[in-house]
Structures are given as C-alpha cells and as structure tokens.
Amino acid sequence: MANLALIEAINLALASEMARDPDVVVLGEDIGRNGGVFRATVGLLDKFGADRVIDTPLAETLVAAMAIxxxxxxxxPVAEIQFSGFLYPCVDQVVNHATRYRNRTRGRLSCPLVIRAPNGGGIHAPEHHSESLETTFAQMPGIRVVCPSNPARAYGLLLAAIRDPDPVVFLEPTRCYRLFKQPVEDNGEALPLDTCFIDREGSDITLVSWGAMMHDTRLAADKLAEEGISAEVIDVATLKPLDMDTILASVAKTGRCVIVQEAPRAYGPASEIAANLAEHGLLSLFAPVLRVSGYDTVMPLAKQELNYIPDVSRILREVRKVFEIAPKA
Amino acid sequence: MTSENPATTQVAAFAIGYTQYLDAEGHVRAPLPAFARDAAALREMYRTMTMVRAFDRKAVALQRTGQLGTYAACLGQEAVGTAIGLTLRHDDVYIPAYREYAANMLRGVPLQNVLLYWGGDERGMQFPEGTPSHNDFPFSVPIATHIPHAVGVAYAFKLRKQDRVVLASCGDGATSKGDFYEAISSAKVWNLPVVFLVSNNQWAISLPSSRQTGAQTFAQKAFAGGLHGEQCDGNDVIATREVLARAIERARSGGGPSLIEAVTYRLHDHTTADDARRYRSEDEVKAAWERCPIKRLKAHLVAQHGWSEADEVALNDEATANAEKIAQAFLAMPPDQPSAIFDSLYAKLPRQYEWQRDEVVAAGPKGGHH
Structure with missing residues (x-):
C-alpha cells in the first residue's frame, strides 16, 4: 500500500480506471506531456497514448462541451479544468446540457462525465485561481457534486465518479493536494456517492465540513479533545445529493452542530444543511446550528486570502458560542 | 506594407465557392449532379418539402388557436432540412438547433414529436428506437452551445475508428458566439469528421446578418481555422444536398471538417411570439418569396419532368391530410405522468429526492399549459 498525497491518489485513480476501462479518457489543458498544472495526470500520456489523454486547445467551454x-x-471523459475560476465558462454547458440531456430526451442520451477542478484557496495563487464553486454546482438538478478531503477518499470517490452514469463535478481541495499523505490501496474499490463519512466519532458536538476545510475541522476537533470536548466530525464528501440522514443521526446524538465551509456564506451548502437541521432535527438541538464560512466578498488575492478562509480559531469561536448557549452537562 | 517584408508569408487567399443549380425561376444554371437528373429523386425532395411546409402551416395554426406553445416556423427553409436528412447516413449523428424539421422527419422523427416539444412535453425529444434519429441530439434552444458537442461526438468516432460523421447546424446568429468558434477551430485541430452547417436565414430575430458579422460571408469564418468553407444556395435543395454530400464525404474519408453556409431566408416570424413587421419591410419578404425553394423546384419539375397540376393537387391534398393526421396524433396524446419530471433526471433517482417524487405523485396531475 503506497503512502500518497491527495494529488497522487487522484493520479492513481485515473491510471487505475483507465487501465480497467478502455472507454475512460482524460481531457483538458496541459494534461498530456505536462501532466496537468498540478500533475494530476502525470504519466498517463505515456501509459495510454495521446488518443485517450487529450490535450485540448485553451478553451474551457470546449472542454466541457467536448466531454458532453x-x-x-x-x-x-474525465475533464480537467485547471483552476476553479475557469470553471465558470463550463457552467453554461453543465447546467444547460450535461445535467439535462438524459431528462430532455427521456433517457435516450446521457452524460456519464466527470469534470475535475481544484477548489478553494490557500496556495497564494493568482486571481481567479482560488474560488470555491460548490454552491454554484450543488444547486443544479441532475448532477452530483463531490468534494474529497483526504487521499483515500479522493481515490475511491473519483473511481465512483467515473463509473457513475450521470455528470459529476469533482472539486478537489487545492491546498490539500500535497498537505499530507495517507496509505492508499489501489484496490479499484469505489466509495459511495450519496453518503457522508463519519470521520471521527464523538458525543458532544457534530462538526460538519467537506473538502479542504475538513483539515482545519479535524485540527479543531483535536483542540477540543484536549479540552475534554468530544467532537463528532462528518465529512460530507458528496454535497449533491446530500446525505442528511448521517448528519441528523449524529446531531440526534450530540445535540450541537457547527458547519464549516470555505465558500461564501450566503446560499451555500452550510445553509442547506442548517435548514435541513431546522426542519428535521430541531428537537434534538440544544443550541442553534452555527456556520463558519468564507465571507460574502470577492475571493481576495493572496495577501488577504487568509483573512477570508476560515481557520481553526474561527471554528473554535463558533463552537464556544454553542457551548455558551448549551454547556456540556 | 508588410507584404514587402521578405519575412511575410502568404498562407491563404480565398474565394468563397457558391453552388447553385436552380435559380429562383427554376432554370438550370449548371450541369446537374447525378441524383438531380433522376425524376423520382427530384419528386421525393419536392414531396418532402411540401409535406413539411403543410406541417409547418398546421403548427402555426395550432399555436394561433391556443393548442400549441411558442413555435419556430421553418417556412422558406425547407430545402436545408431536406438536404441534411437526405445526405446523412443512418448511423451518422445530427445535432440540430431547432428549425430543420425536414431533417428530423427524414431521420425518422414523427412530426407529432416536434409538436409535443413545442407544446411543452419532453417526450417530443424521445426519438424512436430503430430510426437514425435515435442517435440524434434534441433541439437546442440556447444559441450555439450545442455546436461544440459535435467535436466530442466526432472525437468518439475517431477514437473507435468508426467512419461515422456528425453534422451540427445553427443559424447565422449563432456564429457570433464563442462556442461556435471553439467548435470549428478545435475540430480542425484534430481533423475530425464534422460538418458545421450555418443556415443563414438572414435574420436572428430582429437583427439582419449584417449585424452579426462584418465579414462578407459566414463561410469564410472557416478559413482562419484551416477548415474547408463554402456557400450554397440554401433555397436550392439540389445545391444544398450536393454541397453537404461533398462535405460529408470529405469528413468520412479523413478530409476533416467543413463549414457550409446555406443562404436561405426566414419567411415567417422568428417564432409565433415574434412579429417580424417590426423590423423588416414587406417588400423584402415579398422578394424573398420569389426565391422560395418549393416554387423553384416545382418550376423545374414542370418544365423538365412532366409535373402536372393534377400531381400538384394530389400532393397538396396528401400533405394537408398528413399534417392534419399529425396534429390529431399530437392532440390525442395523453399527458405524461407527473412522476416523469423525476424519472429521467438521473439513471437512478437518488434516495434523497424520492420524497419529492412521492409528493408530486400524491398530488396528482395538475394539467399544464400549451
């Protein structure tokens, strides 16, 4: 079992599935000889040839449309978009076509495609490289939106995304690409695309997050453990469709919940989860559900991005508010 | 002048090929291709255009009487759709915009499906199995966004070493969008088996084609991308069929993509929700009627192939009866199940949305609008 960084796990999943299924191709800008700007596709050109490892012209609408x-x-097709801000030209294609062909032909045509892109900030990248796009895609009908948080889940979820018969937008946590390593077995086993993962069990509060913010959420849970607070951490992983059952079961146990997202606050997945908790879990809550999020600002450039991206202290601040309202017995 | 610089390289000089066999009066202006010397083939093309025109008239009437939603008429453009339908092979793929009903019909789409679609029912785009249309794309209302799909389809053919061709059609307005350029340019990068057909009907709703481009033609947009480009008289079904057949053969035999501009004219409003009198003169439309594709083929058939008034009456009666039959089939179609809005959303509806489907089913049908 290899010890891999998240980007290496992505690479492994691509190579593994391309070897298994001759119908899998990858396409995008600079993904061939260059191996992708983050090196997600390194080695694939030599293994699978230029017909299946398709360097496209510099045109993001085309990348999405061609995948369709x-x-x-x-x-x-597994299409790569280099940076999250360049996903916007794909939005038209995804929402007007990829998510609709099955429905508007009543099943005659379908779009079993994956669009992968790095998501979120924290790597001091230029403008338009650090946006969090999950809100944009998660509100589209007919799609799946996946945000892996560690190498092993990235591997298993990407396999599942490629095998899924419907379009999947796969948003990878940019700043976790090489942040830590984890043993990843190339066993070809996909993970479910409709289920949250209980990252660690706990009894006093439920911390819910996904993607890159999972890293800070885990660190916050470590800190709370030192203080004698047992946090259950849920990695949502698949934002659409959203597995509220797992979150509700956890909150039924803990009675407290803080949701952590990097995307701007308004109308994001944290709001959707909080609304669902209000509808279906209110009676098990001891305190209001609080959100930690990015701000409703334009994603700042590198000098200010840490003022925007939530961190451990911001997570702990909201957790403490919850315990002020509903102290641990 | 840069051309005096010895480093200047002339890479291209272009003339725009224009193909026309039948002029507006139906006179033969160039030696006809083989298929157009066959009376039966000519009659079949004439029949197709006549059937579609009668259907089109009926569709507008249905809309005007509140029995159909907004409808985009193909009046005056019947030759283009007919040429597409007659030149694509059964296993080729057609990616339409939304106005070439003759092509859909010839590829096996029952025309009541077109009415279903404009009547607000997704089943209209459920083209029947066992017909060439089953592989075709549904209508595409957002302008030009469907064109780059042809690149992916053609790449799939190339990947699988199939000698299939994809044809994507659009209007003159669509050539203003980036999607159009990304598609034609990339198709040549991979030399893919695609035919891009611009049905230049002169008007994109209220804007004339001169407001879509400063270039003299749309066909010449091919040249910067290295594609083959040419024009044809889109109201001459023989010319359009011949030029498309050559482009399809070029694509099939490895010659790469082509951009064909079929010069036609939209005789009707953009859709039934439009009133073209707001932006174009009656004189212009009257003059365009003189170039009508059906009129000129009829003149040719009468002059060269013994088409009689009795033939004409019989065909028109058949076309009218057929349109009526199509309308009746459309009107008799029972409404779709409310649950259908969920049933083709995903391959399998995620459990998270089952309660929504249950709610719609429990509420029962609410009717809906034409």
Missing amino acids: GLSTQGIK
Missing part, C-alpha cells in the same frame, strides 16, 4: 459530446457516445 464524448459521454453521449458511451465514452467516459
């Missing part, structure tokens, strides 16, 4: 065309013919 390929997928309608039973090819399983």
Whole structure:
C-alpha cells in the first residue's frame, strides 16, 4: 500500500480506471506531456497514448462541451479544468446540457462525465485561481457534486465518479493536494456517492465540513479533545445529493452542530444543511446550528486570502458560542 | 506594407465557392449532379418539402388557436432540412438547433414529436428506437452551445475508428458566439469528421446578418481555422444536398471538417411570439418569396419532368391530410405522468429526492399549459 498525497491518489485513480476501462479518457489543458498544472495526470500520456489523454486547445467551454459530446457516445471523459475560476465558462454547458440531456430526451442520451477542478484557496495563487464553486454546482438538478478531503477518499470517490452514469463535478481541495499523505490501496474499490463519512466519532458536538476545510475541522476537533470536548466530525464528501440522514443521526446524538465551509456564506451548502437541521432535527438541538464560512466578498488575492478562509480559531469561536448557549452537562 | 517584408508569408487567399443549380425561376444554371437528373429523386425532395411546409402551416395554426406553445416556423427553409436528412447516413449523428424539421422527419422523427416539444412535453425529444434519429441530439434552444458537442461526438468516432460523421447546424446568429468558434477551430485541430452547417436565414430575430458579422460571408469564418468553407444556395435543395454530400464525404474519408453556409431566408416570424413587421419591410419578404425553394423546384419539375397540376393537387391534398393526421396524433396524446419530471433526471433517482417524487405523485396531475 503506497503512502500518497491527495494529488497522487487522484493520479492513481485515473491510471487505475483507465487501465480497467478502455472507454475512460482524460481531457483538458496541459494534461498530456505536462501532466496537468498540478500533475494530476502525470504519466498517463505515456501509459495510454495521446488518443485517450487529450490535450485540448485553451478553451474551457470546449472542454466541457467536448466531454458532453464524448459521454453521449458511451465514452467516459474525465475533464480537467485547471483552476476553479475557469470553471465558470463550463457552467453554461453543465447546467444547460450535461445535467439535462438524459431528462430532455427521456433517457435516450446521457452524460456519464466527470469534470475535475481544484477548489478553494490557500496556495497564494493568482486571481481567479482560488474560488470555491460548490454552491454554484450543488444547486443544479441532475448532477452530483463531490468534494474529497483526504487521499483515500479522493481515490475511491473519483473511481465512483467515473463509473457513475450521470455528470459529476469533482472539486478537489487545492491546498490539500500535497498537505499530507495517507496509505492508499489501489484496490479499484469505489466509495459511495450519496453518503457522508463519519470521520471521527464523538458525543458532544457534530462538526460538519467537506473538502479542504475538513483539515482545519479535524485540527479543531483535536483542540477540543484536549479540552475534554468530544467532537463528532462528518465529512460530507458528496454535497449533491446530500446525505442528511448521517448528519441528523449524529446531531440526534450530540445535540450541537457547527458547519464549516470555505465558500461564501450566503446560499451555500452550510445553509442547506442548517435548514435541513431546522426542519428535521430541531428537537434534538440544544443550541442553534452555527456556520463558519468564507465571507460574502470577492475571493481576495493572496495577501488577504487568509483573512477570508476560515481557520481553526474561527471554528473554535463558533463552537464556544454553542457551548455558551448549551454547556456540556 | 508588410507584404514587402521578405519575412511575410502568404498562407491563404480565398474565394468563397457558391453552388447553385436552380435559380429562383427554376432554370438550370449548371450541369446537374447525378441524383438531380433522376425524376423520382427530384419528386421525393419536392414531396418532402411540401409535406413539411403543410406541417409547418398546421403548427402555426395550432399555436394561433391556443393548442400549441411558442413555435419556430421553418417556412422558406425547407430545402436545408431536406438536404441534411437526405445526405446523412443512418448511423451518422445530427445535432440540430431547432428549425430543420425536414431533417428530423427524414431521420425518422414523427412530426407529432416536434409538436409535443413545442407544446411543452419532453417526450417530443424521445426519438424512436430503430430510426437514425435515435442517435440524434434534441433541439437546442440556447444559441450555439450545442455546436461544440459535435467535436466530442466526432472525437468518439475517431477514437473507435468508426467512419461515422456528425453534422451540427445553427443559424447565422449563432456564429457570433464563442462556442461556435471553439467548435470549428478545435475540430480542425484534430481533423475530425464534422460538418458545421450555418443556415443563414438572414435574420436572428430582429437583427439582419449584417449585424452579426462584418465579414462578407459566414463561410469564410472557416478559413482562419484551416477548415474547408463554402456557400450554397440554401433555397436550392439540389445545391444544398450536393454541397453537404461533398462535405460529408470529405469528413468520412479523413478530409476533416467543413463549414457550409446555406443562404436561405426566414419567411415567417422568428417564432409565433415574434412579429417580424417590426423590423423588416414587406417588400423584402415579398422578394424573398420569389426565391422560395418549393416554387423553384416545382418550376423545374414542370418544365423538365412532366409535373402536372393534377400531381400538384394530389400532393397538396396528401400533405394537408398528413399534417392534419399529425396534429390529431399530437392532440390525442395523453399527458405524461407527473412522476416523469423525476424519472429521467438521473439513471437512478437518488434516495434523497424520492420524497419529492412521492409528493408530486400524491398530488396528482395538475394539467399544464400549451
């Protein structure tokens, strides 16, 4: 079992599935000889050839649209968009076509495609490289939106995304690409695309997050443990469809919940989860559900990005508010 | 002048090929291709255009009487759709915009499906199994966004070493969008088996084609991308069929993509929700009627192939009866189940949305609007 960083686990999943299924192709800008700007596709060109490792012209609408065309013919394209801000030209294609072809042909055509992109900030990248796009995609019908948080889940979730018969937007935590390593077994086993993962069990409060913020959420849980507070940490992983059952079961146990997201606050997944808790879990709550989030600002450039991105102290601050309202017995 | 600099390289000089066999009066202006010397083939093309025109008239009437939603008429553009339908092979893929009903019909789409679609029912785009149309794309209302799908489809053919071709059609307005350029440019990068067809009907709702481009033609947009580009008289079904057949053969035989501009004219409003009198003169439309594709083929058939008034009456009666039959089939279609809005959303509806489906089913049908 290899000890891999998250980006290496992505690479392993791509190579593994391309070897297993000749219909899988990868496409995007600089993904061939260059191996992708983050090196997610390194080595694939030599292994699988230029027909299946497709360097596209510099046109993001084309990348998404081409993936759609390929997928309608039973090819399983995994398209890479270099940086999250460059996903916006794909939005038209995804919402107007990829998510709709099955429905508007009543099942005659479908789009089993994956669009992968780095998501979120924290790597001192230039403008338009650090946005969090999950809110944009998670409100589209007919899609799955996945945000892995560690190497092993990135591997298993990406396999699942490629095998899924519907379009999947796969948003990878940019600042976790090489942040830590983890043993990842190349066993070809996919993880479920409709279930949250209980990252660690706890009894006093439920911390819910996904993607890169999972790292800070885990650190916050460590800190709380030192203080004698047992936090249950849930990695949502698949934001759409959202597995509220796991979150509700956890909150039924803990009675407290803080949700952590990097995306701007308004209308984000944290709001959706909080609304669901209000609808279905109110009676098990001892305190209001609080959100830690990015601000409703334009994603700042590198000098200010740490003022925007939530961190351990911001998570702990909200957790403490919860315990002020509903102290641990 | 940069051309005096010895480093200047002339890479291209272009003339825009324009193909026309039948002029507006139906006179033969160039030696006809083989298929157009066959009376039966000519009659079949004439029949197709006539059937579609009668259907189109009926569809507008249905809309005007509150029995159909907004409808985009194909009046005056019947030749383009007919040429597409007659030149694509059964296993090729057609990616339409939304106005080439003759092409859909010839590829096996029952025309009541077109009415279902404009009537607000997704089943209209459920083209029947066992027909060439089953592989075709549904209509695409957002302008030009469907065109780059052809690149992916054609790449799939190339990947699988199939000698299939994809044809994507759009209007003149669509050429203003980036999607159009990304598609034609990348198709040539991989030399893919695609035909891009611009049905230049002169008007994108209220804007004339001169407001979409400062170039003299749309066909020449091919040249910067290295594609083959040419024009044809889109109201001459023989010319359009011949030029498309050559482009499809070029694509199939490894010659790469082409951009064909079929010069036609939209005789009707953009849709039934539009009133073209707001932006174009009656004189212009009257002059365009003189170039109508059906009129000129009829003149040719009468002059060269013994088409009689009795033939004409019989065909028109058949076309009218057929349109009526299509309308009746459409009107008799029972409404879709409310649950259908969930049933093709995903391959399998995620359990998270089952309660929403249950709610719609429990509420029962609420009717809906035409």
